[in-house]
Amino acid sequence: MSSLSRDEVAHVAMLARIQLSDEELDKLAGQLDQIVGYVGQVNEIAADDVPPMSHPLPLVNVTRPDEVRPSLTQEQALANAPASDLGRFEVPRILDED
Amino acid sequence: MSITDEVVDYDEALAAYDPVLGLEVHVELNTATKMFCGCATGFGAEPNTQVCPVCLGLPGALPVVNEKGVEAAIRIGLALNCSIADWCRFARKNYFYPDMPKNFQTSQYDEPIAFDGYLDVELEDGSTYRVEIERAHMEEDTGKSLHVGGSTGRIQGAEYSLVDYNRAGIPLIEIVTKPLTGTGAKAPLVAKAYVAALRDLLKALNVSDVRMEQGSMRCDANVSIMPKGAEKFGTRTETKNVNSLRSVERAVRYEISRQAAVLNAGGSILQETRHWHEDTGVTTSGRPKSDADDYRYFPEPDLVPIAPSRAEVDRLRETLPEPPAQRRKRLQSAWGYSDLEMRDVVNAGAVDLIEQTVEAGASPAGARKWWSGELARRANAEGKTVSDFGVTPAHVAELDGLVKAGRLNDSMARQVMDGVIAGEGTPTQVADTRGLELVQDDSALEAAVDKVIAANEPIAAKVRDGKLNAAGALIGQVMKEMKGQADAAKARELILAKLAPDAS
Numbered sequence: 144m145s146s147l148s149r150d151e152v153a154h155v156a157m158l159a160r161i162q163l164s165d166e167e168l169d170k171l172a173g174q175l176d177q178i179v180g181y182v183g184q185v186n187e188i189a190a191d192d193v194p195p196m197s198h199p200l201p202l203v204n205v206t207r208p209d210e211v212r213p214s215l216t217q218e219q220a221l222a223n224a225p226a227s228d229l230g231r232f233e234v235p236r237i238l239d240e241d
Numbered sequence: 242m243s244i245t246d247e248v249v250d251y252d253e254a255l256a257a258y259d260p261v262l263g264l265e266v267h268v269e270l271n272t273a274t275k276m277f278c279g280c281a282t283g284f285g286a287e288p289n290t291q292v293c294p295v296c297l298g299l300p301g302a303l304p305v306v307n308e309k310g311v312e313a314a315i316r317i318g319l320a321l322n323c324s325i326a327d328w329c330r331f332a333r334k335n336y337f338y339p340d341m342p343k344n345f346q347t348s349q350y351d352e353p354i355a356f357d358g359y360l361d362v363e364l365e366d367g368s369t370y371r372v373e374i375e376r377a378h379m380e381e382d383t384g385k386s387l388h389v390g391g392s393t394g395r396i397q398g399a400e401y402s403l404v405d406y407n408r409a410g411i412p413l414i415e416i417v418t419k420p421l422t423g424t425g426a427k428a429p430l431v432a433k434a435y436v437a438a439l440r441d442l443l444k445a446l447n448v449s450d451v452r453m454e455q456g457s458m459r460c461d462a463n464v465s466i467m468p469k470g471a472e473k474f475g476t477r478t479e480t481k482n483v484n485s486l487r488s489v490e491r492a493v494r495y496e497i498s499r500q501a502a503v504l505n506a507g508g509s510i511l512q513e514t515r516h517w518h519e520d521t522g523v524t525t526s527g528r529p530k531s532d533a534d535d536y537r538y539f540p541e542p543d544l545v546p547i548a549p550s551r552a553e554v555d556r557l558r559e560t561l562p563e564p565p566a567q568r569r570k571r572l573q574s575a576w577g578y579s580d581l582e583m584r585d586v587v588n589a590g591a592v593d594l595i596e597q598t599v600e601a602g603a604s605p606a607g608a609r610k611w612w613s614g615e616l617a618r619r620a621n622a623e624g625k626t627v628s629d630f631g632v633t634p635a636h637v638a639e640l641d642g643l644v645k646a647g648r649l650n651d652s653m654a655r656q657v658m659d660g661v662i663a664g665e666g667t668p669t670q671v672a673d674t675r676g677l678e679l680v681q682d683d684s685a686l687e688a689a690v691d692k693v694i695a696a697n698e699p700i701a702a703k704v705r706d707g708k709l710n711a712a713g714a715l716i717g718q719v720m721k722e723m724k725g726q727a728d729a730a731k732a733r734e735l736i737l738a739k740l741a742p743d744a745s
Contacts, residue, residue, distance in 0.1 A: 154535075155537075158335070158535055158537060160337055197330060197539075197540030197541075197542065198540075198542065198545055198546070200545065202545040203328070203545055203546045203547065203548040204545070204546075204547060204548055204549075205305065205306065205544075205545050206305065206306045206307065206308035206311060207279070207305045207306070207307065207308065208308060208309075209272050209273050209274050209307050209308065209309035209310075210273065210274065210279065211273055211274050211279055211280070211281045212274070212278075212279030212280070212293075213279075214280045214281065214290060214291050214292055214293050215292055215293055215294075215297075216290065217287060217288065217289045217290050220289040220290075220292050220297060220406075221289060227403075228403055229288070229387070229403055230287060230288040230289055230290075230405070231288050231289060231387060231403035231404055231405050232289070232339070232342075232403065232404045232405075232406070233401055233402075233403055233404075234339040234401065234402050234403075234404055235401055235402075236399060236400060236401055236402070237338070237339065237386075237388075237396055237399070237402055238396055238397060238399075
């Protein structure tokens with residue numbers, strides 16, 4: 144059974160833009176390792192003849208016709224935006240100053 | 242950020258290194274709606290008016306796949322000689338950037354809908370190169386950002402950005418080549434020819450507008466070089482934002498020269514994203530690849546797999562058009578054009594127009610003369626394309642007919658074309674309204690010829706002595722005498738007959 148290291152948890156937290164303190168890292172690394180181990184029990188039961196699945200329903204090809212449906216208005220679209228201007232969502236600076 | 246990179250002469254770079262290319266082309270499909278929701282896809286709408294909870298990534302919204310998007314992806318795959326997956330899934334590509342409000346792009350990862358194909362492309366020198374296709378997969382476009390503050394309108398130095406999500410979710414097909422090796426010095430030409438051939442193919446499939454200048458087709462060029470004879474590829478850079486055929490060629494050429502300079506100086510190539518600058522013709526460093534490029538792909542739980550039946554794939558295969566290169570060869574031979582003439586026709590974007598003009602009754606030579614001659618010349622002068630004038634194949638065929646029937650000479654026909662472009666009606670209507678018609682009365686022409694010969698005895702004498710070129714000056718005067726309303730060929734015939742050595 145593979146285990147999840149503290150460094151891996153820190154890396155995933157960085158990727159997910161979650162800032163964790165050292166204490167939180169210690170605590171979560173242990174907890175996540177337990178969760179991974181728990182879920183890993185599936186591997187002990189599912190042999191090679193059981194294909195991995197990503198969806199609980201045995202459905203394929205659920206599509207819709209290419210027909211236009213009403214969109215939101217600009218006012219509705221921007222209603223919950225913390226800031227907007229010129230009909231657009233205003234977002235903070237994307238690149239750091241350097 | 243260094244923007245004054247050293248480069249070595251291209252030929253010198255090629256003497257020492259072999260380039261390897263990889264091209265990624267993104268093409269926006271021309272479906273009426275987005276890939277995963279029913280929002281319209283029209284270009285140029287007011288910002289954030291073609292958005293809904295799905296493409297804005299609002300909580301609880303669920304995507305549903307556009308069936309036309311899947312069909313287009315399969316047809317593109319088939320046209321690129323790819324295998325079509327029996328079963329494949331969408332995947333989430335997770336990243337943090339405000340152009341995707343969901344914080345992930347719905348894409349495909351290790352199960353593309355089409356894979357392992359090829360496209361044979363013809364280079365300018367007439368040789369052919371087989372571009373191997375790695376995969377073509379379905380994904381969605383991102384929103385458009387407007388960077389505010391700072392001096393250049395670029396993302397660098399901006400204080401904040403404004404985002405319009407109308408484009409977010411528009412169906413996108415990403416087509417990725419395998420590494421293209423063995424091109425040698427032709428690498429930039431191969432890159433350009435491939436993108437051009439792909440554009441023609443997608444146009445023939447009618448799956449996209451493929452307008453590079455509007456961004457409905459975009460190219461990223463991966464370039465690396467390795468010492469001549471080496472087996473192991475060098476470190477590659479990925480140049481983004483290469484959005485014209487000419488830029489594809491220039492950007493590849495520039496990267497080869499730049500990388501050669503780095504290696505010659507004992508340096509090493511940094512694996513990074515680079516930006517192409519159309520105005521200065523150079524690439525500049527973007528950001529290096531880093532840990533943050535871990536996109537944590539995983540199968541999209543909100544969408545079920547796509548499993549096209551073989552019958553469906555066969556049905557779509559039946560809808561494929563004749564491959565553009567093959568069609569051009571067939572038409573060239575049917576029309577009797579030289580290679581050079583055909584190239585002009587293709588460059589003028591007039592293949593379809595000439596085909597329709599010939600179908601409407603014009604001769605291939607007449608159709609070519611108008612579309613890739615007169616109209617192409619006008620289009621070039623005005624920065625337009627030949628289809629921008631409102632002139633139809635039926636117009637050109639009619640005009641060609643009027644010339645053939647002897648009602649108009651070439652200069653009159655051009656005046657009629659002026660009228661058609663100005664919206665004065667069909668060629669016949671314009672000719673009637675403007676009173677353009679060759680004088681059919683030979684006696685008037687003959688009188689004019691006699692008058693001109695009498696008034697220009699020295700020139701007439703030269704023609705009598707066999708200097709036939711001198712007749713041109715007389716023809717000009719006869720045409721002037723006739724106020725342009727005569728058939729110049731007939732005038733020449735008459736002049737030469739009257740001035741023949743054995744004529745009394």
